[in-house]
Amino acid sequence: MADKTGSGGTSSGGESPRADTARVAKVAAGLDWQYAPAPESRDIVSIAPQYGLFIAGEFAPAATGRTFATVNPATEEPLARIAEAGSEDVDRAVAAARVAHEQVWGPMPGAERAKYLYRIARILQERSREFAVLESIDNGKPIKETRDVDIPLAAAHFFYYAGWADKLDYAGFGQAPRPIGVAGQVIPWNFPLLMAAWKLAPALAAGNTCVLKPAETTPLSALLLAEVCQQAELPAGVVNVVTGAGDVGAAVVAHPDVNKVAFTGSTEVGIAISRAIAGTGKKLTLELGGKAANVVFDDAPLDQAIEGIVNGIFFNQGHVCCAGSRLLVQESVADQVVDRLRQRLMTLRLGDPLDKNTDIGAINSRQQLDKITELSAAGEAEGAHRWSPPCELPERGYWFAPTVFTGVSQSHRIAREEIFGPVLSVLTFRTPEEAVTKANNTPYGLSAGVWTEKGSRILWMAQRMRAGVVWANTYNRFDPASPFGGYRESGFGREGGRHGLGAYLDV
Amino acid sequence: MGSGRTSMSEKSGPVGGGPVVGGPVVGGPVASRRLGVRKTYKLYVGGAFPRSESGRSYPVHAAKTGDLLAFAAQASRKDVRDAVVAARGAQAGWAGATAYNRGQVLYRVAEMIEGRGGQFAEEISASEGVPATAARRTVAAVIDRWVWYAGWPDKVAQVAGGANSVAGPYFNFSVPEPTGVVAVLAPPQSSLLGLVSVVAPVIATGNTAVVVASEDRPLPAITLGEVLATSDVPGGVVNVLTGRMDELAPVLAGHFDVNAIDLTGAGADSRAELERLAAGNVKRVFWADDDWAGEPTPRRMLAFIETKTVWHPVGI
Numbered sequence: 001m002a003d004k005t006g007s008g009g010t011s012s013g014g015e016s017p018r019a020d021t022a023r024v025a026k027v028a029a030g031l032d033w034q035y036a037p038a039p040e041s042r043d044i045v046s047i048a049p050q051y052g053l054f055i056a057g058e059f060a061p062a063a064t065g066r067t068f069a070t071v072n073p074a075t076e077e078p079l080a081r082i083a084e085a086g087s088e089d090v091d092r093a094v095a096a097a098r099v100a101h102e103q104v105w106g107p108m109p110g111a112e113r114a115k116y117l118y119r120i121a122r123i124l125q126e127r128s129r130e131f132a133v134l135e136s137i138d139n140g141k142p143i144k145e146t147r148d149v150d151i152p153l154a155a156a157h158f159f160y161y162a163g164w165a166d167k168l169d170y171a172g173f174g175q176a177p178r179p180i181g182v183a184g185q186v187i188p189w190n191f192p193l194l195m196a197a198w199k200l201a202p203a204l205a206a207g208n209t210c211v212l213k214p215a216e217t218t219p220l221s222a223l224l225l226a227e228v229c230q231q232a233e234l235p236a237g238v239v240n241v242v243t244g245a246g247d248v249g250a251a252v253v254a255h256p257d258v259n260k261v262a263f264t265g266s267t268e269v270g271i272a273i274s275r276a277i278a279g280t281g282k283k284l285t286l287e288l289g290g291k292a293a294n295v296v297f298d299d300a301p302l303d304q305a306i307e308g309i310v311n312g313i314f315f316n317q318g319h320v321c322c323a324g325s326r327l328l329v330q331e332s333v334a335d336q337v338v339d340r341l342r343q344r345l346m347t348l349r350l351g352d353p354l355d356k357n358t359d360i361g362a363i364n365s366r367q368q369l370d371k372i373t374e375l376s377a378a379g380e381a382e383g384a385h386r387w388s389p390p391c392e393l394p395e396r397g398y399w400f401a402p403t404v405f406t407g408v409s410q411s412h413r414i415a416r417e418e419i420f421g422p423v424l425s426v427l428t429f430r431t432p433e434e435a436v437t438k439a440n441n442t443p444y445g446l447s448a449g450v451w452t453e454k455g456s457r458i459l460w461m462a463q464r465m466r467a468g469v470v471w472a473n474t475y476n477r478f479d480p481a482s483p484f485g486g487y488r489e490s491g492f493g494r495e496g497g498r499h500g501l502g503a504y505l506d507v
Numbered sequence: 508m509g510s511g512r513t514s515m516s517e518k519s520g521p522v523g524g525g526p527v528v529g530g531p532v533v534g535g536p537v538a539s540r541r542l543g544v545r546k547t548y549k550l551y552v553g554g555a556f557p558r559s560e561s562g563r564s565y566p567v568h569a570a571k572t573g574d575l576l577a578f579a580a581q582a583s584r585k586d587v588r589d590a591v592v593a594a595r596g597a598q599a600g601w602a603g604a605t606a607y608n609r610g611q612v613l614y615r616v617a618e619m620i621e622g623r624g625g626q627f628a629e630e631i632s633a634s635e636g637v638p639a640t641a642a643r644r645t646v647a648a649v650i651d652r653w654v655w656y657a658g659w660p661d662k663v664a665q666v667a668g669g670a671n672s673v674a675g676p677y678f679n680f681s682v683p684e685p686t687g688v689v690a691v692l693a694p695p696q697s698s699l700l701g702l703v704s705v706v707a708p709v710i711a712t713g714n715t716a717v718v719v720a721s722e723d724r725p726l727p728a729i730t731l732g733e734v735l736a737t738s739d740v741p742g743g744v745v746n747v748l749t750g751r752m753d754e755l756a757p758v759l760a761g762h763f764d765v766n767a768i769d770l771t772g773a774g775a776d777s778r779a780e781l782e783r784l785a786a787g788n789v790k791r792v793f794w795a796d797d798d799w800a801g802e803p804t805p806r807r808m809l810a811f812i813e814t815k816t817v818w819h820p821v822g823i
Contacts, residue, residue, distance in 0.1 A: 156674065172666070267789065270789065271786050271787065271789065274782070274783075274785075274786030274789070275782075275783045275786045278778075278779045278780070278782035278783040278786065279778055279779020279780075279782055279783075280779075286789065288789065443788070458819065462815075462817045467815070468813065468814065468815060468816065469815075469816050469817075469818070470815065470816070470817045470818070471817075471818045472817060472818060472819040473819060473820055474677065474818055474819070474820050477673070477675070477677060477818050479671070479673035479674055479675070479679070481671045481672050481673050481674075481679075482671045482673050482679050482681075482816055482818070483671070483681050483814050483816050484816065485814070487686075487813050487815075488687075488766065488788075488789065489788060489789045490789075491789060492789065492791050494814050497671055497681070498669075499681065499814050507806070
């Protein structure tokens, strides 16, 4: 991998044997040149030493006074202390949301709700650089992704759903569809602000009020979004943010006065939530795990396919529920595809997330790094062949080199379990029928990719792959107008588009 | 009803070929001394009519008089599993049929119900304890409901899907697809209208169904199976089980090859436990206590579809 001297807070002095190997490989590959550092300034964002919960329009400490730390996963540097909500705080947040729903947000004309959402979208755009830096620091993802994907898409979601708020009669759910009430929303750490936008924007447009529980490792952008809500003069209690770990999310979900539950995260937790609210009549939508097949046929445009494979699994360090983690490549081009993929991976730059040249940032947490490490070890132990480009990992922080497994069979854990990291499993197929069978041989069904120049084959594959999103000759594209969500154990309900409104209307 | 039958007895009681023990033949000439040939009510699984593998049956009584109507098969958990296998086997083919074809097949079902109207009316009258005239009205509503759903297969994609205007050089569209195998717990009271109101929306979009009929009023459901068997509906698309709801529902709710479950026919007090069981493989769970005599809406169809969104770049 191309070096970035001085990036990631790591020392460039003291060559390790590993680094020597890397250098030799790069010379051999003609890549022995270096990028100058191109760090984005972090001065644009000021991180407070402490953050409170956002309830009824005000920031306040937890009733118990308890806090937890959020750290920069690229450096393990503590960033701030965050209030840890208890059941008393959750009660207060839900009560605030209820009052706001009944007295302000529910009765408000849709056209007025729309204007608040437009305001939020605009402020997000205006403060986008600040959000991008903050998200990169708290999450570990590269600044070029937060700058070009997370933040603009989050703003776009608010802008898109703002326009629905006064058009609900025409959304296909009957005349004057009613909101559900108070929505409890629990979101993951992989796209912290974007997931908050996916949850809040349609809920608010439909007339619900929200209690949002961000992930414990990435609370900062949601709290900055709370500040944006204040700046937009969103009425108190319409959006509430309670921070903490899984127990806080569980308390939100189980709260008797929450009418609608929306969760994005692991299938395991999604199932636990389903069980917890069974029989309560709460409306539920789940966006859970995935193990997507990215299918490459022998007539695929290979240059584009290689980029799509890389984007499919290494975008956001593979912390993507719809990541193309199983590459299914037609046998006749398998060697060629793997060779070219390896060449491409040699050019990826891993390091300081705030460097504008960085392709691969930090793993979000020690816990996630351990999981990726364990599953990758299982891949080797089960007999798959492991390969990573020569790659120097920073000494501090949580890092994992891009990894490609070949010789993977369908029974291997790395072909069945969601790794949620930069680890690609390569399998092969001979016929389109075999590709479909293998692609569908998973309990998940969130997304799939297909690469071929033959139009009829694209549509044939798209019809047969059991997945909520199919990317044909592209991968990992997102848009507020495009419904997103899974089949089978990847969850139910859709986020985005007209369909996403239905999850927040009493239909 | 097109049968023009006029001889149906107002008295609730035995159906389809005579009482269990003596008595007049309902729907036939009362004066006849000929002994009626009774129907054996069996399960409908994979296009065939097996008895329960358990060998069990249970008596079914007339709602009003308490007279014995028939012995229905009492399905077991093994029968449930067989039915799920049949439904899974039929699913890809049914979903893969053209929407126009599925619509015609469903319309054919309505035609067949019309032809069997007299028999259905007798069974409804006996099962639900309603007068013959009311039963005939119900059969008419059943036929109309089925026709309503027969028109949906080639329209639902335009209502539930469409093109999405994304901010980039991509063509992006969403289409509804069937969820897969759907378990349907039929309503306990409305033995045929309620039944078709929960089954037709499930299969119209290409799902296959494992149906647990009303426990106390199962006879019209089995006769519906006979209609389906002669209506070009491929075997396994609808599978009808009769037996104890409390025994069968949890097996379906917990079955890992069932994609969704309609709990409408489950007792309100059992829904929580069934929802817990259904969570194990992230089943889609739906129920609604509809007024079966009311106008249908697309809601039940839309509850058992998946939205698939496809992206492709636009370029030269």
